[in-house]
Amino acid sequence: MKFEAVTIKDIARALGISTSTVSRALRDSYEISPETKQLVLDCAEKLNYRPNPIALSLKERRSRSIGVIVCEIANNFFSQVINGIESIAYDRGYNVIVSQSRESYEREVIDLQYLASRSVDGLLISLSTETNDLSHLKSLHAKGFPIVFFDRITEEINTHRVIVDNFRGAYDATEHLIKNGHKRIAVISNSEFLSITHERVAGYKEALIANGHEVNEHYVQHCFYGGMIFEEIEDAINKLFTQRNKPDAIFATSDKLTTGCLKTLKRRGLKVPDDVSVVGFSNTDIAELIDPPLTVVRQPAIEMGKAAIELLLQLIESKRPIKEFEKRILTPELQIRESSIKKTAKVAEDLTLRAKPIHLQE
Amino acid sequence: MKFEAVTIKDIARALGISTSTVSRALRDSYEISPETKQLVLDCAEKLNYRPNPIALSLKERRSRSIGVIVCEIANNFFSQVINGIESIAYDRGYNVIVSQSRESYEREVIDLQYLASRSVDGLLISLSTETNDLSHLKSLHAKGFPIVFFDRITEEINTHRVIVDNFRGAYDATEHLIKNGHKRIAVISNSEFLSITHERVAGYKEALIANGHEVNEHYVQHCFYGGMIFEEIEDAINKLFTQRNKPDAIFATSDKLTTGCLKTLKRRGLKVPDDVSVVGFSNTDIAELIDPPLTVVRQPAIEMGKAAIELLLQLIESKRPIKEFEKRILTPELQIRESSIKKTAKVAEDLTLRAKPIHLQE
DNA sequence: TTTATTTACGCAAACGTTCCCGATAACGAT
DNA sequence: ATCGTTATCGGGAACGTTTGCGTAAATAAA
Numbered sequence: 005m006k007f008e009a010v011t012i013k014d015i016a017r018a019l020g021i022s023t024s025t026v027s028r029a030l031r032d033s034y035e036i037s038p039e040t041k042q043l044v045l046d047c048a049e050k051l052n053y054r055p056n057p058i059a060l061s062l063k064e065r066r067s068r069s070i071g072v073i074v075c076e077i078a079n080n081f082f083s084q085v086i087n088g089i090e091s092i093a094y095d096r097g098y099n100v101i102v103s104q105s106r107e108s109y110e111r112e113v114i115d116l117q118y119l120a121s122r123s124v125d126g127l128l129i130s131l132s133t134e135t136n137d138l139s140h141l142k143s144l145h146a147k148g149f150p151i152v153f154f155d156r157i158t159e160e161i162n163t164h165r166v167i168v169d170n171f172r173g174a175y176d177a178t179e180h181l182i183k184n185g186h187k188r189i190a191v192i193s194n195s196e197f198l199s200i201t202h203e204r205v206a207g208y209k210e211a212l213i214a215n216g217h218e219v220n221e222h223y224v225q226h227c228f229y230g231g232m233i234f235e236e237i238e239d240a241i242n243k244l245f246t247q248r249n250k251p252d253a254i255f256a257t258s259d260k261l262t263t264g265c266l267k268t269l270k271r272r273g274l275k276v277p278d279d280v281s282v283v284g285f286s287n288t289d290i291a292e293l294i295d296p297p298l299t300v301v302r303q304p305a306i307e308m309g310k311a312a313i314e315l316l317l318q319l320i321e322s323k324r325p326i327k328e329f330e331k332r333i334l335t336p337e338l339q340i341r342e343s344s345i346k347k348t349a350k351v352a353e354d355l356t357l358r359a360k361p362i363h364l365q366e
Numbered sequence: 367m368k369f370e371a372v373t374i375k376d377i378a379r380a381l382g383i384s385t386s387t388v389s390r391a392l393r394d395s396y397e398i399s400p401e402t403k404q405l406v407l408d409c410a411e412k413l414n415y416r417p418n419p420i421a422l423s424l425k426e427r428r429s430r431s432i433g434v435i436v437c438e439i440a441n442n443f444f445s446q447v448i449n450g451i452e453s454i455a456y457d458r459g460y461n462v463i464v465s466q467s468r469e470s471y472e473r474e475v476i477d478l479q480y481l482a483s484r485s486v487d488g489l490l491i492s493l494s495t496e497t498n499d500l501s502h503l504k505s506l507h508a509k510g511f512p513i514v515f516f517d518r519i520t521e522e523i524n525t526h527r528v529i530v531d532n533f534r535g536a537y538d539a540t541e542h543l544i545k546n547g548h549k550r551i552a553v554i555s556n557s558e559f560l561s562i563t564h565e566r567v568a569g570y571k572e573a574l575i576a577n578g579h580e581v582n583e584h585y586v587q588h589c590f591y592g593g594m595i596f597e598e599i600e601d602a603i604n605k606l607f608t609q610r611n612k613p614d615a616i617f618a619t620s621d622k623l624t625t626g627c628l629k630t631l632k633r634r635g636l637k638v639p640d641d642v643s644v645v646g647f648s649n650t651d652i653a654e655l656i657d658p659p660l661t662v663v664r665q666p667a668i669e670m671g672k673a674a675i676e677l678l679l680q681l682i683e684s685k686r687p688i689k690e691f692e693k694r695i696l697t698p699e700l701q702i703r704e705s706s707i708k709k710t711a712k713v714a715e716d717l718t719l720r721a722k723p724i725h726l727q728e
Numbered sequence: 729t730t731t732a733t734t735t736a737c738g739c740a741a742a743c744g745t746t747c748c749c750g751a752t753a754a755c756g757a758t
Numbered sequence: 759a760t761c762g763t764t765a766t767c768g769g770g771a772a773c774g775t776t777t778g779c780g781t782a783a784a785t786a787a788a
Contacts, residue, residue, distance in 0.1 A: 009484055011774055022738045027776060035736060054483035058423045059774035062743045067420060069463070077452060078668075083445040090439060090466055094477075099485070101431070101461045104452055115456075121416040122371055123461070143414075263652050270655065290625050290650065293632065295657030306440075373744055384768045389746060399766060421744035424773045 010051045018047055030055075069099035070316060071119035073129040075107045076232070080287040081259050081305050082130070085154065088309025089128060096317055098125075107229055109134035116140050126150035126316045131158060133195040133230055150319035154312040157199045164315040166308055166332040170200050173301040173336035174207030174257065177283045180299070180338060181253045182215045185346055186281060190223040190244050190251035192237065192261050194230040201226070204257040204285070222247055231260035241268045253277075253344070256284035266294070276343050283344045285336075297341035304334050372413045380409055392417075431461035432678060433481035435491040437469045438594070442649040443621050443667050444492070447516065450671025451490060458679055460487075469591055471496035478502050488512035488678045493520065495557040495592055512681035516674040519561050526677040528670055528694040532562050535663040535698035536569030536619065539645045542661070542700060543615045544577045547708055548643060552585040552606050552613035554599065554623050556592040563588070566619040566647070584609055593622035603630045615639075615706070618646035628656070638705050645706040647698075659703035666696050 012030070016023045021040070029036045029044035036044075047053075061067045072089060074082040086102060093100045101124060105112040112132045117140070119127060129141070129151065138160050145151050145161050152164045181189050191208045194201045209219045225240035227233075244251050254269075256262040262284025269276060276282050276296055283299040291298040311332050319326055374392070378385045383402070391398045391406035398406075409415075423429045434451060436444040448464060455462045463486060467474040474494045479502070481489060491503070491513065500522050507513055507523050514526045543551050553570045556563045571581045587602035589595075606613050616631075618624040624646025631638060638644050638658055645661040653660040673694050681688055 009774095013774075023775080024739080024777075025737055027774095028737090031776085037736060040736080054479075056424075056774050057483060057485045058420060058429060059743090060776085061420045062418075062424050062745095062773090063775050063777095065743070076449070078442075078445040078449040080440075083440040086464070087438070087440040087466070090464065094465065094473075099463045099465075099480075101463050102448070102452065103456065103462070104449070111456075117416075118461075121419060123419045263655065266652070266655050288650075288652065290628070290652070290656065293625065293628050293657065294652065294655045295659075297657075371744095374746095375744075385745080386747075386769080387767055389744095390767090393746085397766060402766080418744050421773090422746085424743090424775095425745050425747095427773070 009056070010053050011056065012053070014051060015044060015047050015053060018051070019043055065122070066125050066320075067099075067123055068097060069101055069124050070313065070320075071115075071124040071127045072100055072102045073105055073112060073115050073119070073127065074102070075105050075130065075132050075230075077102060077104050079259060080289070081155075081303060084287055084305035085130075085309035085312075088306035089313045090309075091306075092310050092313045092317075098313075098317070100313075105132040107133045107232055109137070113140045116144070120144055120149060126152070126320045128152050128154060128312050128316055130155040131198070132156075133198060133228060136197050148325065150316055152312050152316040152319065154308055155200065159199075162329055164312075164319065164329050164332070166311045166315065166334070167199070167203075168303045168308065168334045168336045170203035170336075171207035171210070173285065173303075173338070174204040174255070175211040176207075176336075176338045177255055177299075177301050178208045178211035179215060180340065181255065181281060181283060181344055182211065182217065184281070184344060186253040187217075188220075188223065188249055188251045189217075189253045189255060190225065191255045191257065192225045192227065192240050192244075192265055193257040194226065194261070195228045196226055201257065208255060208257075220249075223251055227261060230258055231264040234264060237261060237264035238268050241265065241272065245272075245274075251280060253281040253283070256282065258284075259286045259288065262286045262298075262300070263288070266298070277345060278347055281344045281346065291339065292341060294343070296343045299339065299341045299344035301336045301338050303336050307334055371418070372415050373418065374415070376413060377406060377409050377415060380413070381405055427484075428487050428682075429461075429485055430459060431463055431486050432675065432682075433477075433486040433489045434462060434464045435467055435474060435477050435481070435489065436464070437467050437492065437494050437592075439464060439466050441621060442651070443517075443665060446649055446667035447492075447671035447674075450668035451675045452671075453668075454672050454675045454679075460675075460679070467494040469495045469594055471499070475502045478506070482506050482511060488514070488682045490514050490516060490674050490678055492517040493560070494518075495560060495590060498559050510687065512678055514674050514678040514681065516670055517562065521561075524691055526674075526681065526691050526694070528673045528677065528696070529561075529565075530665045530670065530696045530698045532565035532698075533569035533572070535647065535665075535700070536566040536617070537573040538569075538698075538700045539617055539647075539661075539663050540570045540573035541577060542702065543617065543643060543645060543706055544573065544579065546643070546706060548615040549579075550582075550585065550611055550613045551579075551615045551617060552587065553617045553619065554587045554589065554602050554606075554627055555619040556588065556623070557590045558588055563619065570617060570619075582611075585613055589623060592620055593626040596626060599623065599626035600630050603627065603634065607634075607636075613642060615643040615645070618644065620646075621648045621650065624648045624660075624662070625650070628660070639707060640709055643706045643708065653701065654703060656705070658705045661701065661703045661706035663698045663700050665698050669696055 012023050012026045016026045026044050029041045076082060090100050103115040105115060109132055112135055138158055141161055154166045157165045157167055178189060193205050212219050225243060227236035227240055229236055231237050254265060256265045274280055286300040287302055287305050291300045374385050374388045378388045388406050391403045438444060452462050465477045467477060471494055474497055500520055503523055516528045519527045519529055540551060553567060555567055574581050587605060589598035589602055591598055593599050616627060618627045636642055648662040649664055649667050653662050
């Protein structure tokens with residue numbers, strides 16, 4: 005199955021010169037005469053020579069590829085992040101190797117081992133929901149292996165991080181619900197281990213308090229696998245709606261939770277926003293098409309990917325070890341639509357008018 | 367920035383034995399004594415030795431990684447395909463390197479060069495919309511480089527292919543519209559160069575003919591960039607609705623076209639399905655949440671990814687060159703919801719009842 | 729003419745592995 | 759005592775490159 009490739013040796017043999025001369029000629033070294041260079045170049049062209057990146061990697065101890073670990077590729081948010089990562093990597097001559105942990109700690113560890121044994125120059129990672137032991141990352145990081153965290157980050161390892169202002173996104177979303185007359189706002193969130201959960205739930209609570217509401221822990225539901233298991237969401241909704249004081253609004257803190265929540269409500273026959281309003285973190289490009297048009301806090305996912313890989317390349321390509329690390333915080337955008345507006349006021353009507361200018365994403 | 371790694375030499379030096387012995391001990395060769403093996407294994411463990419895959423690649427002339435080229439990662443269909451690809455690759459010990467052509471021929475060529483110069487063992491590709499010259503792929507294929515096409519394929523290169531039954535998907539969708547009383551069914555499709563366009567438009571036309579309808583070329587609109595440029599879709603819709611006989615149904619043949627179409631209709635104030643029905647190819651997981659719930663032909667994207675990489679690995683790992691190639695055709699699924707049902711009949715009501723059992727995708 | 733300097737190239741080591749070939753010692757068979 | 763086996767290990771080439779060093783010839787400076 006192997007298909008033999010033409011190497012620098014083939015050129016050397018064909019021209020009766022040494023491989024070093026060929027190598028230097030190809031790299032346009034000053035110590036090769038113009039005539040020889042031309043000869044080599046022509047021959048390389050004729051033989052359709054392509055340098056072997058693997059040999060180069062071995063020599064230079066760098067593969068010009070970077071690894072990406074996310075919990076799931078087929079997810080609006082993550083696929084957009086990967087899009088951003090790939091676009092910069094392409095420009096800078098790097099390959100991106102993606103793998104998914106599927107929210108499994110075990111797989112994350114294996115993925116990491118697999119990627120890290122020097123086949124990639126650095127790593128971009130958003131932690132799996134199961135991950136609370138970080139020793140696999142710590143040992144690598146201690147050896148100087150470049151890592152940048154994004155989205156689901158950790159404070160335990162000191163390196164670059166890029167996230168959105170989750171606190172603010174949640175705060176704004178919650179406050180928006182309050183301002184629209186909601187009194188009993190529930191939140192459906194991911195595992196409590198995740199940084200995004202902390203920050204988003206904190207933003208939610210702070211908004212309640214700042215607006216004179218009480219925090220009711222019965223209104224705080226966690227889905228450990230973030231909705232990968234659909235029953236989790238159904239359970240959460242069930243718990244919320246079998247309480248004495250049923251919520252009049254739900255704030256879902258991730259893409260999958262938001263859509264899962266909407267599906268469950270629909271199947272249960274609950275009308276949005278009449279029975280319960282909904283706002284959720286989501287990067288779907290069809291929020292405006294949902295019934296009702298969905299109020300979302302949208303993350304600049306592509307920008308996050310770009311920022312993450314730029315920081316990583318900075319780490320990789322730096323001459324001396326970097327000791328100062330950056331936590332880049334991007335701004336999420338609250339896109340207000342009808343799912344969060346009670347039909348009582350005439351606000352809904354205004355909304356329809358406002359619908360057009362709101363962010364025409366391609 | 368380099369971080370030194372422990373090699374087989376370090377173990378050899380530490381134990382005062384040769385590298386060949388270490389290598390053999392690690393591979394559990396029969397010609398190494400059990401004691402030495404244990405010694406080596408312990409030492410490797412203690413030093414936290416990890417084999418260098420790059421050195422291995424150079425030696426064995428295989429990288430255990432495969433390349434994937436799609437036009438866009440952040441797309442429901444393609445991200446699901448990549449999901450499938452990654453899952454099998456993971457099991458079989460391969461890395462997946464993804465890159466996106468962004469529908470550009472030029473980028474596809476560069477991506478290919480970049481991947482193919484023996485840094486990947488094989489390629490999975492869905493062609494860009496601009497691609498009609500296939501020489502970049504042909505030359506590689508001629509050298510024996512393993513390639514498998516999926517989704518947007520070509521007949522010009524003889525190798526494995528995996529697609530869905532596009533003809534049937536389109537036929538079923540169109541016939542469904544006809545059976546529901548639609549008389550003037552338009553189609554919005556991708557570039558005419560694309561295989562998927564051919565097949566889907568052919569299915570559409572055949573369904574019309576088989577049901578006694580005429581094919582009206584004014585009802586066939588093409589968007590060259592498949593909706594990456596939003597104006598394309600708006601133009602197509604404009605053309606359709608400025609005709610004397612406005613269509614009473616639209617069949618959109620891709621994910622982006624479908625959602626783009628829906629957005630345009632909504633912004634134009636056209637109600638679905640009252641003013642015009644819609645059915646489209648789409649792999650969104652929230653079709654049921656759209657207003658109105660969207661009838662889609664859904665492709666088994668994950669399965670497509672899995673099939674494609676399995677065929678590729680078969681190509682890669684085969685001892686002798688394979689001459690018999692397979693065209694694997696998966697079956698798309700028509701998921702009927704309300705967007706394609708005229709409100710006149712009481713069909714709509716039935717539909718609501720049927721809504722639940724329809725495919726609970728996680 | 730001699731010496732110093734430049735020009736233009738080759739040799740060989742190195743990157744981390746694997747593996748073909750020997751080599752040595754121990755041991756039983758002749 | 760000699761020979762063929764077997765068990766156990768080391769030497770070194772090879773994968774495709776790059777690069778430090780050496781060196782011959784050519785040129786310039788003396």
